[in-house]
Amino acid sequence: MPISRAARRATLRLGAVALAGALLAACGSGSSGSSADNNGKVTLTIDLFGTFGFKEAGLYQEYKKLHPNVTIKETSTEQENDYWKALNTHLAGGGGLADIQGIEVGRTASVTQQMSDKFVDLNTLGAKDLQGDYSKAKWAAATTAGGQTLGLGTDVGPEAICYRSDLFKKAGLPTNRTELAKKWATWDGYLKLGEQYKAKAGAKSHWMDSISSLYTLMIGQQKERYYDASGKLVYDKNAAVKSAWDTSVKAAKDGLSAKLTQWSPSWNQAFSSGSFATIGCPAWMLGYIKGQAGTAGKGTWDVAPLPGGVSGNWGGSYLSIPKTSPHAKQAYAFIKWLTAAPQQEKLFKKQGSFPSNLGAIAGVQGVKDPYFSNAPIGELFGTAAQTSPVQVLGVHDRDVDQQITNALGEVEQKGTSSATAWSHAQKGIDNAVG
Structure with missing residues (x-):
């Protein structure tokens, strides 16, 4: 996810090396590799970001029962940007890498076009x-022009709106998801x-968490966002980007946002405090909401389709194996199992991560979620996935998006003018793209 997303990393390691724990602490993201002893026991490491949910859904324990000789250790980085920077550092130096690394969908073009020599071609393993x-x-997103497959897909991020039905009721708004749609x-x-919510809810509760969330939803509905099909950077000429920007700025000026920075401690607390009534909700956000709102939030949340007539995509990831892994075959067997239909079905039912495996998608159509007022999340997100565009992704897609949402944060939190903030975004993009 989230991803970006939060609570995200998993590393699988054990070691015959007493320094393993120290290495994890020193590296932060990743490890110095996996280990195996003379009895054929293997420790695999997996380094992720955001809410992948593998451990939370019990998948590591299940794999351990099936493969007693395999020990899985995870590490986790909250912010995908921090994770990506660390991963690049480790790739450049050749050390500190896990057996398995998560790759966010917005980074896949970087991996396939610039880093293919750093990762195992999974086709060589079957x-x-x-x-x-x-x-x-x-x-295709994880496949190079030469046909190398560098990652197996975990989830995708079909979008919806999650909302606090209890807050809607207090403000005199409809609570039925069909009526709201x-x-x-x-x-x-x-x-x-x-605007109606704002007029009745009072000053302590706002319509949305942040305008960057609104922007991300809107831009996720577009096939072409920051790059065109030829790989040319076109964000500054794309009318869809301008429309999403202008709408987000207007929402800030109209006082509809709680002005929260996503993934911050105050944002996390707001899931249970009632500081906002709606939030952009890719499927993986369901698990995040449950984690932050806790048991007290059960039944107060619901899910409805996205405005705009079509859905969009926000997030989705892959699992890749660096060439430095001494146990690539065991790592591949593990990620093949993790991304297979039965495991993706379990992950959706427990965490809300919508499958990318076609068999799993078919298997979750009837799933409802009691936490979200028994919302038909299988049907809702399944329909959303079908209407989501196949997005054009560029080498610096994630960097461009981050600079724009950072600039929107200036508008929202500092009162920076739209024109000034946009110029800041452009400068940031120029620096990031080089």
């Missing part, structure tokens, strides 16, 4: 046999309903 298990777009069939409708 991945070609799995190609039919995924959509063409999901498979009609009222916010357009983004204008969503913002107008926000």
Whole structure:
């Protein structure tokens, strides 16, 4: 996810080396590799970001029962940006890498176009046999022009709106998800309903958590965002980017946002405090909400389709194996199992991470979530996934997005003018792209 997302890393390691724990602390992200003893026991390390949910869903324990000789150790980085920087540092130096590294979808073009020599071609381990298990777009995003497959897909991020039905009721708004979907069939409708909420909810509760969340939802509905199909950077000429920016700025000026920075401690606390009533909700956000709102939040949250007539995509990831891993075969067997349909189904049912495996997608259509007022999340996110565009991704896609959302944070929290903030975004993008 989240991802970005939060609570995210997993590393699987044991060691015959007493310094393993110290290395983990020193490296922060990743490890110096896996280990094996003379009895054939193997310790695999897996380094992730955000809410992948493998450990939370019990998948590591299940794999251990199936493979007693394999020990799994995880590490986790809260912020994907921090994780990516550390991963690049480790890749450049050749050390501190885990057996398995998570790759966010916005980074896949960087991996396939600039780092293919750093990762194992999974086709050499049998991945070609799995190609039919995924959509063409999901498979292609982690495949180089020369046909190397550098990652297996975990989840995708079809979008919806999660909302506090209890806060809606207090403000005199409809709480039925079908009725709400009609009222916010357009983004204008969503913002107008926000004005009604603002008028009745009082100063302590706001319509949305942040305008960067709103922007991310809107831009996720676009096939072409920051790059065109030829790989040219076009964000500053794309009318869809301008529209999403202007709408987000307007929401800030109209006082509809709680002005929270996503993934910050204050944002985490707001899930249970009632500081906001709606939030952009890719499927993986369900697990995050449960973790932050806790048992007290059960039944107060619900899910409704996204405004705009089509869904979008926010996040989604892959599992890749660096060439430095001494146990690539065991690592591949593990990620093949993690991303297979039965495991992706379990992950969705327990954590909300929507499958990228086609068999798993079919298997979760009837899933409902009691925590989210028994919302039909399988059907809702399944439909959303079908209407999400196949996005054009560029080498610095994630960097461009981060600079724009950072600039929106200036508008929201500092009152910076739209024009000034946009110029800051452009300068940041120029620096990031080089």
